[in-house]
Amino acid sequence: MTFINYVAREINCKIVYYGPGLGGKTTNLQYLYDITNSENKGKLVSLATETERTLFFDFLPIDLGQIRGLRTRFHLYTVPGQVFYDASRKLILRGVDGVVFVADSQEERLDANLESIANLEQNLKEHGFDIGKIPYVLQLNKRDLPNALPSEQLKKLLLVKGEPVFEAVATTGTGVVDTLKGVARQVLVELRKSA
Amino acid sequence: MNPSNIVLYEAEYLRLKSILVMTQRDLRADLVLLIDRSGHQIAAEGPAHGIDMTALSSLAAANIAATDGLARLVGEPEFSILYHQGKHRSIHISDVAKRFSLVVVFDESVALGMVRLRVKRATAYLEEILRSFLRKTEAVPTATKAAPGSAPPIYFTDEDIDKLFSSLKPGS
Numbered sequence: 490m491t492f493i494n495y496v497a498r499e500i501n502c503k504i505v506y507y508g509p510g511l512g513g514k515t516t517n518l519q520y521l522y523d524i525t526n527s528e529n530k531g532k533l534v535s536l537a538t539e540t541e542r543t544l545f546f547d548f549l550p551i552d553l554g555q556i557r558g559l560r561t562r563f564h565l566y567t568v569p570g571q572v573f574y575d576a577s578r579k580l581i582l583r584g585v586d587g588v589v590f591v592a593d594s595q596e597e598r599l600d601a602n603l604e605s606i607a608n609l610e611q612n613l614k615e616h617g618f619d620i621g622k623i624p625y626v627l628q629l630n631k632r633d634l635p636n637a638l639p640s641e642q643l644k645k646l647l648l649v650k651g652e653p654v655f656e657a658v659a660t661t662g663t664g665v666v667d668t669l670k671g672v673a674r675q676v677l678v679e680l681r682k683s684a
Numbered sequence: 685m686n687p688s689n690i691v692l693y694e695a696e697y698l699r700l701k702s703i704l705v706m707t708q709r710d711l712r713a714d715l716v717l718l719i720d721r722s723g724h725q726i727a728a729e730g731p732a733h734g735i736d737m738t739a740l741s742s743l744a745a746a747n748i749a750a751t752d753g754l755a756r757l758v759g760e761p762e763f764s765i766l767y768h769q770g771k772h773r774s775i776h777i778s779d780v781a782k783r784f785s786l787v788v789v790f791d792e793s794v795a796l797g798m799v800r801l802r803v804k805r806a807t808a809y810l811e812e813i814l815r816s817f818l819r820k821t822e823a824v825p826t827a828t829k830a831a832p833g834s835a836p837p838i839y840f841t842d843e844d845i846d847k848l849f850s851s852l853k854p855g856s
Contacts, residue, residue, distance in 0.1 A: 491689045492724040496697040501724045531738045550738045553848040557840045580749035584722025677845050
């Protein structure tokens with residue numbers, strides 16, 4: 490649910506990073522936090538367990554600059570990837586404008602990726618969203634690992650609708666900004682179309 | 685316009701703000717904040733220095749969402765009020781028109797009963813304003829929505845979008 494505030498001259502959008510546990514969703518946000526100018530970012534809020542696994546969500550508000558005099562503020566959220574936190578994942582999708590699916594490229598995580606995409610589709614549906622219509626990009630993370638499956642193979646298995654795909658190594662930042670740009674562009678184009 | 689999007693123009697903002705100002709003054713609250721259920725801040729009033737309102741809005745919305753989930757688990761349609769009591773500061777969160785929430789941060793000098801009373805009155809006013817403004821948002825095409833003198837409907841090009849992201853400095 491985009492919030493356009495003509496009084497504060499702001500567009501506020503909500504992006505959710507979704508995907509299986511330990512896939513790198515939080516690392517994406519941490520990298521974005523590290524490289525964003527301090528005046529363009531808020532606090533990185535992490536609701537995590539003692540072992541730094543996401544318990545509820547991470548939250549990072551960032552300001553991407555002005556567009557025709559309107560500040561574009563993106564509220565970035567992650568969900569907990571572990572299967573048993575499904576109730577929490579569902580809550581975070583409330584009012585979402587765009588989704589980044591962070592897939593773990595490792596061969597042994599293929600089933601977890603597929604399960605998580607099916608779970609995303611179902612949870613979006615419960616909020617009245619269609620994965621076929623909502624702004625959505627696929628990030629193939631952990632491309633640097635030796636057991637990473639070939640990108641082409643992953644695309645064949647994980648693509649939902651011909652969405653943009655970004656190869657990434659979130660720990661070094663490779664592909665992280667491009668992924669955000671990809672989804673932010675779709676959200677803004679969608680907003681323009683509907684305005 | 686996606687009917688679930690919220691577009692706030694000055695006239696509605698001023699009406700909403702006046703209710704928050706009244707509530708904040710009546711209670712001498714640290715902060716009175718109106719948010720939507722996605723965690724976006726709509727309007728705020730109060731001297732609460734040092735509170736990160738963006739983070740507060742996001743956490744309050746998540747708190748409400750989690751509490752809604754808890755309510756459903758025990759067979760309740762909702763828990764319409766959340767109250768967190770601290771040693772010096774407390775937070776009262778209540779539902780407004782099912783799509784928004786009113787967050788009041790107050791210190792130990794303010795009685796909870798008074799907060800509840802003022803919040804109830806403010807909620808009635810806010811609901812009236814928000815319902816009429818949501819009806820307008822949903823019923824009128826955006827192109828005709830802007831009142832004379834207000835901001836035009838949103839318009840931007842692909843180049844405008846390309847110019848964004850200058851605040852991100854990969855590798856720095």
